[in-house]
Amino acid sequence: MGTRIAGYEVQGEIGRGGMAVVYRARDLRLDRTVALKLLAPELARNDTFRRRFSHESRVAAALDHPHIVPIFEAGETDGVLYIAMRYVSGPDLRALLDREGVLPVATALRIAAQVASALDAAHQHDLVHRDVKPGNVLVAQGTDSDHPEHVYLTDFGLTKKSLSLTGFTTAGQFVGTLDYVAPEQISGRAVDGRCDLYSLACVVFEMLTGAPPFVRDEDIALLWAHQHDRPPALSEVRSGLPAGFDDVFAKALAKTAADRYGTCLEFMGALRLAAYGAGPGGPGRPADRTPTVGRHTVRTPAPAPPPPPPPPGWARPVFGGERAGP
Structure with a gap:
């Protein structure tokens, strides 16, 4: 039997960071596998920190989105703060990139669009992730050939904002991963969802080219590059990519947040437009193939949908107040 923590039986370690360890664990009450994140005791x-952790956990748990890892529970036991989340079977994007190097444009855009959707949903609840990186993007098996991946964004800033506000980070420090951190996070300025947009753009850049926009030998040089250096054009790094990508990434990686796209999905829309063009159906969709004769458009009316089946007898009182049969 493994160690038991707050009704969970620890089965094995999944990953760790400076202030937390994540385990695969068994929920003994509901008999399901979960990812159990334990925070360092000093927190x-x-x-x-404990008050902010409680508040931010409730906000994150309220996010109901298909591409955000659901939080089942958060609390404290024996002086240890913990978060129980859905366990996602599958590699993270970091492992996928380490194996593949670069991804096809269609695959990269499918993954990025799901992450963008998750981030925009969080931003609508005033929750900023602050650490968007390949290691926090989980890639599970999709439903069919049109949706080969189902992507989850995990590790929302439940501790990151609190750490910066409670003395666990000092002046000049920030929370985030250096390869993907936005300039405003480095300088300590106020952040909003556009810092996540910058980080997402760095991740998509890496999916398409095999490396993030800025690669430097020393951390201080990398921090300087994010704040001051022009990001390389994708066309300079990998040939064969859509020409319009250069302008899209130049905007998404702007040094000033106000110069970037307003939302992550707006960034994705610009990428799809650059990749696939636009017909009358809209960006990234095939053009309308409706035939024409002379100057007149010939439209074939769509067949009428079949009528819905009648409800079962036990459900009839719900539908139009019908009386249930025997």
Whole structure:
């Protein structure tokens, strides 16, 4: 039997960071596998952090989105703060990129669109992720050949914002991963969803080219590059990509947040437009193939949908107040 923590039986380690460890665990109450994140004990001893952790956990748990890992529970036991989340079977994007190097444009855009949708949903609840990176993008098996991947974004900033506000980070430090961190995070300016947009653009850049926009030998040089250096054009790094990508990434990776796209999905729309063009059906969709004769459009009326089947007897009182049969 493994160690038991707050009704969960620990089965094995999934990953770890500076202030947390994530385990695969068994929920003994509901008999299901979960991902159990345990935070460093010193965090629980800070009253301000504990209050913020409780508030941010509730906000994150309220996010109901198909591409956000659901949070089942968050609490404290024996002086340890914990979060129980859905366990996702499948590699993260970091492992996928390490194996594949670069991804086809269609695959990269499918993955990025799902992450963008998750981020915009979080931003609508005033929740900024602050650490968008390949390791926080989980890639599960999709439903069919048209949707070969189902992507989940995990590790929302439940601790990141609190750490910066409770003394666990000092002046000049920030929370985030250097390869993908936005300039405003480095300089300590206020951040909003556009810092996640910058990080997402860095991740998509890596999916398409095999490396993030800025690669430097030393951390200080990397921080400088994010704040001051022009990002390379994709066409300079990998040939054969749509020409319009250069302008899209130049905007998404702008040094000033106000110069970027307003939302992550707006960024994705610009990428799809650059990749696939636009017909009357809209960006990234095939043009309307409706035939024409002379100057007149010939439209074939769509067949009428079949009538819905009648409800079962036990459900009839719900539909139009019908009386249930025997």
